[in-house]
Amino acid sequence: MRNNDSIAIISDLVGFQTVSRNSNSDLLAYVADYLSEHGVTSDILWNDDRSKGNLWATIGPADVPGVILSGHSDVVPVDGQDWTSDPFVARITDSRIFGRGTCDMKGFIGIVLAAVPDLVTRDLKAPIHIAISYDEEVGCTGVSSLIDRLAALPVKPALCIVGEPTSMQVIVGHKGIGLYRVTVTGSAAHSSQAPYAVNAIEYAAQTIVFIKSLSTEQAHAGPHDHDYDVSHSTISVTTIEGGAAVNIIPERCVFQFDIRSLPQLETEAVLARIQAFLDAEIRPAMRATSPASGVQIEPLVEIVGLDTEVTHPAVTFLKTLVGRNDHAKVAYCTEAGLFSTQAGIVSLVCGPGSMEQGHKPDEFLALSQIERCEEMISRLADRLEDDGLPWSAELRR
Template identity: 70%
Template structure:
């Protein structure tokens, strides 16, 4: 069985339907899930939706083929980033086709992949699959991969776990075998205020925050110079970056509070939480004693906003070779951005790679687009995958 005429148009239509649901992470994805559930039901596929507490958001899980055999997960997140403040040429939630591309929020990140998978469903159900394909649609990926965790827990407890997960983030159909972990964090410094003419009697929260920022910078330099390094990444070492800061009320008032945010992108072999403990330890031993000598109530709190897990799949794993053969290219890369693949691999114990249509360069930007050629390449990949699962299964099992 090969790709039928009109398959690309079917994919475009499905992607357009998905883009029409404005599933910005701050908003529900419920209506999109109901749409997908009804679509799958029309093709005889039952699905399971794992809802959040107020049933506004959920993860969808569906299986095509035998349920008693380790299968392949095709995974994508339903949420998209906001369009607030962006200058779009057209309505971001109405698909526009022009210049060999489709435009819309989520076109490449990542309703494109989900739409291509769903459009392939009629052909998949007609096959005699020996190995199942699982469709996974998650939520709140853009909030630090927080929504998918209930689905990860479900998969981790399955008596027969899937053998492979393909997360369809936009990679131009190149196989990604590793990405950094880490997270985004907040440091809050509480000092003591005074008129600036009485500065020695106060605890200047901004100045002490600057000391902690300098320490975070030193940690980043330590990793840049001393490693560890993995030169398959474009940035070969772990990084720590202070990204936001606020504090103070007037030029003649010593500030009693300061808050800054920072970002850690750590190689999978580097423990980001250990870095956080070093930062907290420095604050508690080197900074807070001097602050509390003047103001016993002084405090420094370092807390996570979101954290994500790195991915490290061995390049010589037969699953990687298998996917490379299906996409028709023999190279692989590692990337600095995070995905849900790290959770599928580390928390659910499923061998995972990232591979999907479109370029990450288009993600989150106004007039986000997906080339039609990428849709064709992804459709061809899914067709070859289905053929393999129909004819011979997974070669490493």
């Protein structure tokens, strides 16, 4: 039974403290050595200072469209969280394995690696690729070098399965994310001289009210997709700071807003409407008093959404592997949208565990979920050994 192997490797992976602010090089060395022991060559795409990298490995014929099993190596911090045991030492209690990253998403990576000794003995007609990325938790920024590599391949993989925790349900779509910082620069004065100053907080407030109107418009007019728990795109102001003292007109105010967009919504069009409002209503009024005043919008994170057609043969294929016929869409983002839109590879999200356990103290993965994911990978190997991917030509169109 491979379950014990999966648990052992997951436990090893948990021991690497790959919080996004840290390097993942030791984890990658562990994975590369493990793969090499089983005759699998891996390639690491390093960042500029070689502190972090993406790992890529192929089992089976490299010149045939295959399937990517993809996971990110970084985890969220444990700072300030009340854990009942060391978060970087895996422990098993009540048919669960506890530790940072067990659910999101070292569990999936460990299960994939545990399958390698079996996979290398198979006569695969189409390959299984293993992809391990970095910096997913800080905006899906690390995977870009791997995406660029895949986009340039003469023979692209036919399917990417991103193993985020979905309780082994097939996820066909997720919203995009845009995070933005707005800096409003006015001019200060004593509050008794308010007409001679430019109140950055007041102009920020006017802009925030306009952004709220755009969010209300999305809720009422749509577009809507009722496969999501929140069926429309949302635009939310999430932080604000400004002002120095109660009797000083503030010269600076900074706020941030968040767009969670359906694939049908063009985020650029929303930003254009905000800029048009600033050009028509805010900047002229500010500069009438102080020509040096202004408003700047800075993108912090922009992640594309995922929108795979339910009728696509890849969806049916993956449903047969997991043994359930339902599917869903989720509000959180994954790297699947990047594999799909930027590398041109049909992508789905499916992995062990529930996002309800991710990012929390005493994060865990149920052992039953490990078994279900092992079954999925075994069925995938059976299919690729029997007939490869007969639908891969259609997937590449």
